[in-house]
Amino acid sequence: MELKYENSQLLSKIANTYHGENSPYFSVKQVYDADPFHPTKNPNGIIQMAVAENKLTYELIAEWIKKNPGASVCSPEGADDFKNIAAFQDFHGLPEFRDLTYELIAEWIKKNPGASVCSPEGADDFKNIAAFQDFHGLPEFRDAVAKIMKKVRGGKVNYDPDRIVMAGGVRGAMEMVMFCLADPGDAFLVPSPWYPGFDRFLKWRTGVQLFPVVCESSNNFQITREALEEAYDNARKANIRVKGLVITNPSNPLGNTVDRDTLRTLVTFINDKQIHFLCDEVYAATVFRSPDFVSVSEIIEEVECNRNLIHLLYGLAKDLGLSGFRVGIVYSYNDTVMNLCRKMSMVCLVSSQTQYFIARMLSDEEFIDEFLSESAARLGRRHNTFIKGLEKAGIKCLESNGAVYCWMDLRQLLQEPTFEAETSLWKMIINVYKLNVLPGSTFHCKEPGWFRISFASMDDETLRVALERIQIFASEILNGHNFISNTCNGK
Structure with a gap:
């Protein structure tokens, strides 16, 4: 209709x-x-x-599901239907089932029978998650997420589970932070080209403007201090109050990581201007060749700055291919923002059943290590095949x-x-x-x-x-x- x-x-x-x-x-x-x-x-x-979407590793998690039957959608027998809910769905309801390959996760579910409360093996824990939970996330879920955030960033940064707030997808998480930081009419600088979803979930309900930082192909669309200053000055001349800068790293749509020197430039810039820095790192573990991914969390250990201005966004849609599970994560170094997000998260929760299942899976370190390694390898091979095909054309x-x-x-x-x-x-x-x-x-x-x-x-x-x-x-x-x-x- x-x-x-x-x-x-x-x-x-x-x-x-x-x-x-x-x-x-x-x-x-x-x-x-x-x-x-x-x-x-x-x-x-x-x-x-x-x-x-990253659909190259579904069978890895499907295998884990088959080894952990209780963590499946409902049961070991239902694990093969994992493919029908893991990908993006219509936001107003599930469409017809898609013909995908999610066997890896389904296999894991079948081999881990207690990982879902909707199975005989996990039913004893049903009472523990059926009632209201902490709106910002189950403690075991936040613990598991903090560990994988550290893992995908090469173990270089520790994350405090108490600074993690869950939301229904990274989109919901980013909008939640935007409500905390800006008023209608305020602006955030965004390097162009930028992810067009920002035009909806950062602007529509918040009333915030997005002001372009123009990047050019002549330098491979790198973000420069000169471009940042020009955008900031142009916004000020237009009587627009600039409240922050937002980026995706790795970049959407460029597909490359933001290098360490550029991140240092960005952190120095926002600190000089005393504006906020939102860094969307949802693709952190999709890096398949050097240079390695560098998180803004590393940079603030190297560069002197006001940490109250730093806000990190993460999720499991890209790194684990779980776009249909709608798991978004806010990690802010600002206590006030964290407290506000905890209150706001009650309107965009991640279901306790989803948290329970993913916490079990993320805690299986052997599986996660194997998964992340294989995912990067598959992305690298697919990228090479694709690039060669384009070159042939x-x-x-x-x-x-x-x-x-x-x-x-x-x-x-x-x-x-x-x-x-x-x-x-x-x-x-x-x-x-x-x-x-x-x-x-x-x-x-x-x-x-x-x-x-x-x-x-x-x-x-x-x-x-x-x-x-x-x-x-x-x-x-x-x-x-x-x-x-x-x-x-x-x-």
Whole structure:
């Protein structure tokens, strides 16, 4: 059922805004859902390459589930249905089951019978989690999360479980922090290109503005002190109060880690300006080649700064592939922010059953070590395969070492260096070549011709088909085929 928006005086101002729905980031889902690729049922359908999911390690956790039957969705017998809930779902309810491979987690569940209270083996603990719990997270869950946060950061930083607050996904966690730090009309600086989801969950309900720090391809989109100062000054000249800076590390959409020197520059900058620093580190364990990931938590041990300004966001959607479990984490060095987040978290809780299950799994250190190592290896292999396929098509990407996507350079395929030409090319890629990718303008990139394309959200056969289609469209567009006819008829 498609619901319509109606401007109504009976509703609030916030209800009459489209909160980013006109962005391709949100609209492409409808296009894909109308014609999804399937190797046998719909081989000419659209291949989903716009969603930033890591589906390469589901069978690892499935194996753990099979060894720990009580930690399954409900039982060892139900572990094979893990695939139906671990990926992103429609936020208003579960869609039809997806044909994914989550066997690794399901195997772990079946081998660990007591890890779920919804199983005979775990039923004795049911009474302990069925009632209200600490809204900011079960103690054993926060303990386990603190340990894995340390582990994925190379054991270089210790985290206090009492400084951890849970929320329903990193999006909810970030919005919660934003409510703590800024008032409507205030601004946060954001290096461009940036994750378009920020336009909804950082702005829509909070009323906060996002002010671009312009980064350019000439230096591989690196964040510089000069660009930060220029953005800060421009905001001040526009009478906008700047309350902070927000980044993703590894970057979304660039797919590379923010290096130590740049992080030192960022921390020094926010300390000089006495503004807040939100660092989204949800891709911390997806780094598959050097340089290693560096957390802002390391930097504040090296650089003198006001720690009350530092706020870390984390989750399990990318590092463990558990995007459907909706686990977001706030870790702030500011006591007041932590106290406020504890109070606010009661409206965006993580279910106690989810916490119980994940706490059991994260506490299995042998499994987690094996999982993180294998996940990085698989991401690295998939990235190499993908890059080689693009090179075969004559397409280059920004050099990357983490996350689950590439920043693809299609500037040579534009008819002219404009965002209108980028939009025409994007529509052709979706409508003619049936590949769901995202144009750079969606990410507020200041240069037309860049696209984010995900490589870890499909199986090997689908990837093979996708690369074949990419090679065909690159060849045909460079040779001038299809372009005018397919863009002029509105496709």
